[in-house]
Amino acid sequence: MTSDNDRRRGLLARLRGRPVVRSRGRRRLGAAVRLFAALMLAGGAYTVFAPGVQAQDNPPLTAAGNEGKALFDVSCVTCHGRNAQGVEGRGPSLIGVGAASVEFQVSSGRMPMARQEAQAMRKPPQFTDEQVRQLGQYIQELGGGPEVPNGDLREGANLSTGGELFRINCSQCHAFSGGGGALSSGKYAPSLAPASDRQIYAAMLSGPQNMPVFGDNQITPEEKADIIAYIQETLKHDGDPGGFNLGRYGPSTEGLAIFLVGIVALVFASLWIAGKS
Amino acid sequence: MKRRKFDAAALPAKSARAVDDRFQVATPLRKLLNKVFPDHWSFLLGEIALFSFIVLLLTGVFLTFFFEPAMTEVIYNGSYAPLRGTPMSAAYASSLDISFDVRGGLIMRQMHHWSALLFMAAIVVHMLRVFFTGAFRKPRETNWIIGSLLFWVGFLAGFTGYSLPDDGLSGTGLRIASAIILSIPVIGSWVSSSIFGGEFPGTIIISRFFIAHVLLVPGLLVALISVHLGLVFKQKHTQWPGPGRTNENVVGERMFPRYALKQGGFFMVVFGVIALMGGLFQINPIWLFGPYEAWVVSAASQPDWYVMFLDGSTRLMPGWEIHIPIGNGYVIPPLFWPTVVLPGILVGLSTMYPFLEARRLKDYKHHNLLQRPRDVPARTAVGAMALAFYIVLTLSGANDVIADKFHISLNAMTWGGRIGLLILPPIAYYITYRMCLGLQQHDREVLAHGVETGIIKRLPDGRFVEVHQPLTSAEGHDGHPPALDYVGWVVPKKMNRLGALGPAIRGFFYPIEKPAEAPVSPGHPPVEARPEREEIGSGESRR
Numbered sequence: 001m002t003s004d005n006d007r008r009r010g011l012l013a014r015l016r017g018r019p020v021v022r023s024r025g026r027r028r029l030g031a032a033v034r035l036f037a038a039l040m041l042a043g044g045a046y047t048v049f050a051p052g053v054q055a056q057d058n059p060p061l062t063a064a065g066n067e068g069k070a071l072f073d074v075s076c077v078t079c080h081g082r083n084a085q086g087v088e089g090r091g092p093s094l095i096g097v098g099a100a101s102v103e104f105q106v107s108s109g110r111m112p113m114a115r116q117e118a119q120a121m122r123k124p125p126q127f128t129d130e131q132v133r134q135l136g137q138y139i140q141e142l143g144g145g146p147e148v149p150n151g152d153l154r155e156g157a158n159l160s161t162g163g164e165l166f167r168i169n170c171s172q173c174h175a176f177s178g179g180g181g182a183l184s185s186g187k188y189a190p191s192l193a194p195a196s197d198r199q200i201y202a203a204m205l206s207g208p209q210n211m212p213v214f215g216d217n218q219i220t221p222e223e224k225a226d227i228i229a230y231i232q233e234t235l236k237h238d239g240d241p242g243g244f245n246l247g248r249y250g251p252s253t254e255g256l257a258i259f260l261v262g263i264v265a266l267v268f269a270s271l272w273i274a275g276k277s
Numbered sequence: 278m279k280r281r282k283f284d285a286a287a288l289p290a291k292s293a294r295a296v297d298d299r300f301q302v303a304t305p306l307r308k309l310l311n312k313v314f315p316d317h318w319s320f321l322l323g324e325i326a327l328f329s330f331i332v333l334l335l336t337g338v339f340l341t342f343f344f345e346p347a348m349t350e351v352i353y354n355g356s357y358a359p360l361r362g363t364p365m366s367a368a369y370a371s372s373l374d375i376s377f378d379v380r381g382g383l384i385m386r387q388m389h390h391w392s393a394l395l396f397m398a399a400i401v402v403h404m405l406r407v408f409f410t411g412a413f414r415k416p417r418e419t420n421w422i423i424g425s426l427l428f429w430v431g432f433l434a435g436f437t438g439y440s441l442p443d444d445g446l447s448g449t450g451l452r453i454a455s456a457i458i459l460s461i462p463v464i465g466s467w468v469s470s471s472i473f474g475g476e477f478p479g480t481i482i483i484s485r486f487f488i489a490h491v492l493l494v495p496g497l498l499v500a501l502i503s504v505h506l507g508l509v510f511k512q513k514h515t516q517w518p519g520p521g522r523t524n525e526n527v528v529g530e531r532m533f534p535r536y537a538l539k540q541g542g543f544f545m546v547v548f549g550v551i552a553l554m555g556g557l558f559q560i561n562p563i564w565l566f567g568p569y570e571a572w573v574v575s576a577a578s579q580p581d582w583y584v585m586f587l588d589g590s591t592r593l594m595p596g597w598e599i600h601i602p603i604g605n606g607y608v609i610p611p612l613f614w615p616t617v618v619l620p621g622i623l624v625g626l627s628t629m630y631p632f633l634e635a636r637r638l639k640d641y642k643h644h645n646l647l648q649r650p651r652d653v654p655a656r657t658a659v660g661a662m663a664l665a666f667y668i669v670l671t672l673s674g675a676n677d678v679i680a681d682k683f684h685i686s687l688n689a690m691t692w693g694g695r696i697g698l699l700i701l702p703p704i705a706y707y708i709t710y711r712m713c714l715g716l717q718q719h720d721r722e723v724l725a726h727g728v729e730t731g732i733i734k735r736l737p738d739g740r741f742v743e744v745h746q747p748l749t750s751a752e753g754h755d756g757h758p759p760a761l762d763y764v765g766w767v768v769p770k771k772m773n774r775l776g777a778l779g780p781a782i783r784g785f786f787y788p789i790e791k792p793a794e795a796p797v798s799p800g801h802p803p804v805e806a807r808p809e810r811e812e813i814g815s816g817e818s819r820r
Binding site for chain 2: 118159160162163164167168171172173174175176177179180181182183184185186188189230234235238240241242243244245246247248249250251252253254255256257258259261262263265266267269270271273274275276
């Protein structure tokens with residue numbers, strides 16, 4: 001009959017804190033009721049003050065963004081999901097990767113991928129530059145992220161600084177010649193020979209696949225310009241003053257050449273000379 | 278005054294007599310010029326090494342005129358624009374100057390490098406020839422040892438030279454060398470700090486390597502090469518077995534004029550091939566590697582090919598550290614085994630091989646005749662095994678480049694190398710052994726039954742048999758052909774090679790002589806003479 005007494009004594013009496021003996025079950029029930037009430041209150045207040053339920057999470061897409069979304073819904077949605085949120089086991093979320101990443105992956109033909117493997121490789125691109133821009137715009141509007149600046153990406157570049165930065169930051173994987181190199185488990189650093197200025201810039205900014213991100217606070221845009229200029233003007237237009245460069249793979253192809261060319265030629269010469277008797 | 282008549286025709290004889298009057302050289306010189314060398318193409322492989330060494334000396338002298346072996350820091354201001362304004366060592370700057378500012382410097386540098394690779398390649402190929410033909414047997418064990426040492430001294434010469442330009446590749450190589458030295462238990466750190474003058478890289482290593490590269494190591498090479506050639510003179514060259522060639526004579530050509538002229542010509546060919554490679558193929562573009570800095574290590578940083586097997590053994594070695602609980606604990610790093618112990622074993626095995634083989638076969642006689650590889654299957658198979666081991670290691674030294682360019686996983690390359698290193702040599706042994714036996718068997722078959730003519734005859738009972746051309750018409754005492762010795766020399770296998778030690782028509786590009794007699798016409802095979810296979814004999818081959 002405790003509850004009846006309590007009820008009769010009223011709220012005031014209870015607030016005065018007179019010791020009340022209640023069963024454990026009742027105490028728990030009371031706590032639950034109070035928690036529920038508090039939640040209802042908070043929820044109600046949110047409903048009152050928050051923007052209306054029909055408010056949009058994202059601002060409306062621009063025209064280019066809409067075009068991009070149309071392309072996305074046809075070509076990318078299978079692996080990256082309806083809202084670019086990613087699909088478990090197929091493709092990562094694209095929220096926040098930015099237009100730089102889209103530009104690198106799509107303009108170099110890596111995306112759409114032909115199949116899941118250690119690393120996507122460069123293929124003939126599936127989209128025109130305009131379509132790449134639209135896809136990038138869509139992803140940019142979806143979640144923001146780094147973008148490749150417009151204009152000349154090698155303006156005012158210093159080749160010597162670029163070379164030094166390239167050797168320090170890039171040659172470990174892409175090799176001294178930019179020819180690429182192996183990474184573990186079938187992954188690799190690709191050759192830089194087919195890469196355009198914007199692709200190199202986008203790669204540094206977005207760190208595609210196994211490449212680390214070289215953000216603007218690590219390598220400033222001016223230094224990026226130096227590196228791009230070194231790759232495009234020195235490595236690709238060096239002209240190999242010493243002759244045929246044997247692929248610029250370092251001493252391994254040189255060793256092959258001395259046997260295939262030098263030793264083979266001289267063994268034939270010795271056959272010839274010894275045959276003259 | 279009476280003018281004396283000048284007789285040009287008498288001049289050589291007169292001057293030669295004048296020289297002999299003063300120096301008494303005619304007798305020893307006659308002996309020398311009449312010395313006979315056997316002629317076979319495989320005997321010229323060592324000369325490739327000798328001649329490329331001469332090219333190395335010539336081009337190397339040129340390079341020393343312009344190279345500055347110092348590690349003082351300078352700011353590059355030469356004509357290679359992408360490095361202008363970069364701080365670098367004087368050694369690297371002068372290497373760049375040789376490449377870009379010295380007239381003919383780049384081709385000299387490239388010829389020097391190519392001839393270094395050729396020198397080592399020719400040493401290895403020559404060594405294989407000597408090994409597989411048994412030329413190292415008594416009395417020539419010393420020369421075998423000197424030859425093996427020449428490989429290792431050449432290895433040192435190559436490595437010190439590789440380190441001199443002080444570009445990114447050299448410095449990376451030096452860093453690895455210092456790590457290898459440091460991995461030697463107990464004395465490692467002392468040796469390393471003595472060589473580098475303190476902590477790596479220090480400021481002295483280029484000057485030290487320079488003097489080693491241009492004086493000490495070449496001096497040693499010249500000394501060893503002189504002894505090597507001197508011993509070939511003294512002990513005389515080995516020769517292939519054949520008619521008229523015995524263990525006690527040497528059949529061949531006199532030193533002068535033919536042999537000397539041929540060698541002179543061959544030197545020109547070797548020089549020409551090196552010059553072509555130096556001019557056509559770019560080697561070690563040091564300007565792309567940039568100056569050495571400890572934090573710059575390019576992908577595909579490999580040593581030259583003859584060091585690559587050590588790089589490969591390092592890559593294949595599992596990371597097994599051995600902890601020895603003495604004092605504060607002592608660690609033998611895994612690097613020690615593939616780079617110090619393995620070469621040690623290889624040097625020991627390769628130099629000691631002649632003695633090991635003699636001991637195993639209890640063969641302590643003099644041998645001046647060579648053996649065909651097929652006639653000594655065990656040795657040939659051991660050689661193939663060693664070769665397989667070396668090739669797996671060398672390929673593993675370039676496994677990142679192979680993995681990248683052939684789209685193979687680098688991990689798969691490493692594991693392939695580890696497994697291949699263990700199972701390929703025995704497989705190579707087995708296959709080579711069986712091949713040797715098979716080739717021997719075929720020789721014996723031809724000796725017993727004659728040369729296959731390709732003519733198929735149908736017997737009255739319906740059987741088909743191939744007609745064989747007997748090697749001899751001689752008959753033994755009982756009407757059967759005499760028992761034929763297996764002499765370990767070329768057996769004719771084709772009709773047009775009957776009785777020849779070489780091709781019936783000699784000449785490399787076109788015939789230089791007519792065959793002595795027309796070959797037996799295949800249109801009239803002596804079919805009746807062969808009712809039984811056993812009855813067909815073969816005679817000694819004729820020259």
